Amino acid sequence: MDPERLRSAAAEYPYLRGLVSIPAGALFIVAALGNAGWGPLEHDWVFVTAVLLIAAACAAINRFYNEHYGRVTPSTRQQVKAVAVTAAGVLLMLVAATLLRSRASWSLDLPVNPIPAVFGALMLAYSAAVAGPRPHHVVIWGGLMVAGLVPVWDGADPSNVGLVMCGVAVMLNGLLDHLQIVRTLGPASPSLGRG
Amino acid sequence: MADDELVLDKLVHEPGRLAILTVLSSVNDADFLFLQRTTGLTKGNLSSHLTKLDDAGLVTIEKRFVLKKPNTRVALTPSGKRRVADHWERLDRLKALADHARAAMPSRAPSPSSKNSHASTRFPSGSSK
Numbered sequence: 001m002d003p004e005r006l007r008s009a010a011a012e013y014p015y016l017r018g019l020v021s022i023p024a025g026a027l028f029i030v031a032a033l034g035n036a037g038w039g040p041l042e043h044d045w046v047f048v049t050a051v052l053l054i055a056a057a058c059a060a061i062n063r064f065y066n067e068h069y070g071r072v073t074p075s076t077r078q079q080v081k082a083v084a085v086t087a088a089g090v091l092l093m094l095v096a097a098t099l100l101r102s103r104a105s106w107s108l109d110l111p112v113n114p115i116p117a118v119f120g121a122l123m124l125a126y127s128a129a130v131a132g133p134r135p136h137h138v139v140i141w142g143g144l145m146v147a148g149l150v151p152v153w154d155g156a157d158p159s160n161v162g163l164v165m166c167g168v169a170v171m172l173n174g175l176l177d178h179l180q181i182v183r184t185l186g187p188a189s190p191s192l193g194r195g
Numbered sequence: 196m197a198d199d200e201l202v203l204d205k206l207v208h209e210p211g212r213l214a215i216l217t218v219l220s221s222v223n224d225a226d227f228l229f230l231q232r233t234t235g236l237t238k239g240n241l242s243s244h245l246t247k248l249d250d251a252g253l254v255t256i257e258k259r260f261v262l263k264k265p266n267t268r269v270a271l272t273p274s275g276k277r278r279v280a281d282h283w284e285r286l287d288r289l290k291a292l293a294d295h296a297r298a299a300m301p302s303r304a305p306s307p308s309s310k311n312s313h314a315s316t317r318f319p320s321g322s323s324k
Contacts, residue, residue: 001214003283007221009233063262070229071266072222185232 009184012131014074015082016181017065021174023057028167030054032160068188069181078130085129089122096121101153110151115162117148120169136176144169206251207282211236212244216271216279219254224270245269253278 030050034041041047074082097114098104120141127137144165182188207213214234219225225233231241245267248254253275257268271279 001210001217003217006214006217006233010218010225010229011221013229066261067228069232071226071261071268072229073224075222 005184010072011074011078013069013181013185014072015130016177017062017069018174018177018179018181019061019064020058021170021177023054023061025167025169025171025174027051027054028163028170032163032167035163036160064188069185082126082130085126089125093118093122111154112151113148113153113158113162113165115148115159116144116165116169118145119162119166120145120148123169123173131177134176134180136173136180140169140173140176203285204278204282206247206253207278209244211240212248213279213282215241215244215248215269216253216275217283219269219271220276220279224268227267227269230269248275 030041030047033039034047034050041050096118099106099108100110100112100114100117101107102109102114120143124133124137124141124145127133127141131137133141147165148162207216211234214236215230218230218233227241227245230236230245231238234241236244245254245256249256252272255270255272257270259266259268
């Protein structure tokens with residue numbers, strides 16, 4: 001018995017339920033297409049319907065995890081850590097994004113794409129705080145951050161492209177998180193009884 | 196170091212129960228299915244171990260319905276948290292003692308005549324049985 005493996009499997013499981021990230025990533029892409037007024041998404045009701053469908057998909061995937069892998073409430077310490085990192089991260093994200101490139105008078109107005117840059121940094125910090133971080137977290141979130149910081153984003157507002165990049169990264173990371181659960185706990189199987 | 200400090204808690208030391216308690220020590224609570232997935236125990240074995248742990252006051256078991264399906268939620272009690280932490284601490288100390296004893300032994304090259312000379316030497320192996 002490896003106690004560390006058991007402890008980390010239990011502590012990280014709630015944060016590695018990665019299939020939920022696939023509709024969440026789609027939300028980024030839908031938001032970008034909505035901002036750009038692409039196709040039917042230019043109508044508000046289509047966007048709202050898409051968001052409701054995405055929320056329903058998230059709920060269904062959450063139920064899949066509960067029924068095939070079980071439910072866990074993370075330790076209070078870990079919940080506090082996750083909330084603190086998220087709150088601090090969102091605040092820093094807003095400040096950093098505005099500082100890097102915005103219409104604010106104090107903005108550096110650099111030729112970068114602030115959304116993927118700061119979102120990648122936030123997710124890297126979040127992953128490090130709650131689940132490791134695993135090598136794929138470093139590659140995906142680090143890669144997203146670097147891609148946003150490469151100074152090639154001069155010209156038109158790159159926010160929508162940034163949102164699409166974030167959406168794809170969220171989906172890919174979710175898929176790899178799910179594979180991590182499968183490696184640790186085995187494939188989803190309906191044969192186990194429920195107590 | 197007093198000898199009784201290294202006496203293992205038999206209730207906790209059983210591998211199945213130790214696995215359950217170790218999983219529960221890193222979360223607030225987990226349900227029956229998750230414990231089954233992480234420990235690899237069968238439904239009957241897990242149920243039996245949980246009953247023993249509940250009787251000893253190391254865990255609390257809450258049976259409820261979630262979306263009309265039965266769900267059993269298990270959490271460590273403060274006493275359970277203390278007992279499992281103490282147990283892992285004792286195992287670590289035993290392991291350290293065993294490592295120390297091994298290091299203190301004179302190293303000898305194995306020879307055909309001496310290859311069974313350590314057969315009766317016993318060390319705490321860290322095995323959970």
